[in-house]
Amino acid sequence: MSGAATLETVLEERAIELCGEQQRWFDLKRTHKLVDHVTKYNAQASSQIKEMHYYRPIPQSQIDAVTNFSTTEGQGFWQNTGY
Numbered sequence: 151m152s153g154a155a156t157l158e159t160v161l162e163e164r165a166i167e168l169c170g171e172q173q174r175w176f177d178l179k180r181t182h183k184l185v186d187h188v189t190k191y192n193a194q195a196s197s198q199i200k201e202m203h204y205y206r207p208i209p210q211s212q213i214d215a216v217t218n219f220s221t222t223e224g225q226g227f228w229q230n231t232g233y
Contacts (some may be wrong), residue, residue: 157181181206202232 161181178184188199208229211218215228 167196201232205230205232207233 161177161183164177168174168208175184178187182204185199185201188203189196213227213229
């Protein structure tokens with residue numbers, strides 16, 4: 151069995167075992183397979199999924215609470231790209 155096949159098997163087994171426990175996104179993010187899986191298994195969403203979906207948006211209340219806010223990336227606090 152190849153390494154890729156083993157990883158796929160483990161990911162599928164974890165999806166079954168942890169169904170409803172909100173772990174799937176983290177597994178797919180960690181293995182960098184989120185876009186691949188959405189494209190493969192959800193035809194309606196395949197045109198909408200992007201690399202930005204590996205990150206979650208930062209709540210606006212948290213951004214507003216930061217005192218050293220800057221909209222320039224690398225200077226202060228900014229929203230994740232795409233949100």
